[in-house]
Amino acid sequence: VLIVFETASHNGSVAPAKRAHPAPAADLTSAPPVSSEPEKAATAKRRVLAAPAVRKLAFELGVDLEQVQPSNANGRVSIEDVRAYAEEARDTSPAPSSTAASEQQPAAISQPQQRSVLPAPGSEDKREPLTGLRKRIAEHMEYAWRTIPHATAFDEVDGSGLVALRRALLPVAEKRGVRLTYMPLLLKLLLPVLKEFPIFNASLDEERREIVYKQAYHIGVATAAPEGLLVPVLRDADRLTLLGIASELERLVDGARKRSLTRSELTGSTFTLNNVGSFGGASGTPIINHPEVAILAVGKLQEKAVVHEGQLVARPMMPLALSFDHRLIDGARAGAFLARFKELVENPQQLLLDML
Known part of the structure; x- marks a missing residue:
């Protein structure tokens, strides 16, 4: 922009002002050229082989699958690989420095001093870390509830027979x-019902998306221990007599309460039976023991007024609750399973037909 100043000369005439020359433009040719394309990555990302269930777990745990080293020879990342990586990352993550945290905090604004209210003696909250058996139970329950779409069917059986x-x-x-x-x-x-409905004695291979029908009948029995709920396993229950089952159950339950059972006696069950009545509960909604697909809870036998052959009578009634994996089992099949079990409980003499 040119600015002209006019000043009066000695003779009263206006003298033309000197014209300002614009500053020379900056030399733009010396600036380095800007690249029009983003720089390419130094190394190309490898393609991760993982099942949808593995990717879902990695997303929930915040794990980058590209950082997980597969343990399988085929290069596929498994659920165990993701869990191991997450556990290692949690154990090796450094704790935040209190000094660094204090340096990053802005200076506090001066405020009028307030009187601190001390809690009443004995009213402070008590905290304790989640460790040992209780921690393992919590992690197992959390994973089962998060992974399996639960559904529960309820019924009641006359326990007179x-x-x-x-x-x-x-x-x-x-x-x-x-x-x-x-x-x-x-x-x-329960055993003949499991054989009649084999889907309840199965599991789901989440990586290969296949149903695995188990040929053995290893029945887990939920047992209350001082530190939490344990599930000792009665192996090959279909090969044992009634008194053999009773004797082995007594040994397993006693070992669970004393924490003397081995790992093999606490793992590998194909179906779980939970006697809620033994804990003093009337009924309850059980959580499936992963990787199983169903669990049956039986409640406390209690006398109730029921209508039998047109008459109001007192009968020992027992509630039933069957939780099942809705990916493999629908409500109709769960209802048929409960109806068959109910029929055998009310008429246990039917077991003699298999022995004749």
Whole structure:
């Protein structure tokens, strides 16, 4: 922009102002050229081989699959690889420095001093770390609930026939030194139902997306221990007699409470039976013991008023709750499973047909 100043000369005329010359333009040719394309990565990202279930778990744990080294020879990342990487990252992550944190905090604004209110003696919250068995139980329950789409079917069974059968067999069991509870009877009645509905004795291979039908019948029995709930496993239950089941169950339950069982006695179950009544509960909604696909909870036997053959009578009733994996089992099949189990419990003499 040119600015002209006019000043009066001695003779009163206006003298033309000197014209300002613009500053020379900056030399733009010396600036380095700007690249029009972004720089390419130094190394190309490798293609990660992983099943959808593995990718889902990695996303929930915040794990970058490209950083996980596969343990399989085929290069596929497994669920165990993701968990191991997440556990290692959690153990090796450095704790934040208190000095660095204090340096990053802005200076506090001066405020009028307030009187601090001290908590009443004994009212402070108590904290304790989640460790040991309780931590493993929590992680297992959390993974099962997050991974399996649970659904639960409920029913109620008349336990009159079961009570009569135990009363008749109790003297024989006592002579042989065996403690006969309702649990061995229920387990023995459960086995033919599992064979009739094999999907309930199966598991889902989440990486290969295949249903695995188990040929063995290893029944887990939920047991209350001082540090939490344990599930000892009754292996090859279908090959044992009723008194054999009762004797082995007593040994496993006692070992679970004393924490004397081995790892092989606490893993590998194909189906779990949970006697909520033994904990003093009337009923409950069980969580599936992953990688199983179903769990049956039986409640406490209690006398209730029911209508039987047109008459209001008192009967020992027992609630049932069957939780199942809705990816493999639908409601109709769960209902049929409960109906068959209910039929055997109410008429346990039907087991004799398999022995004749």
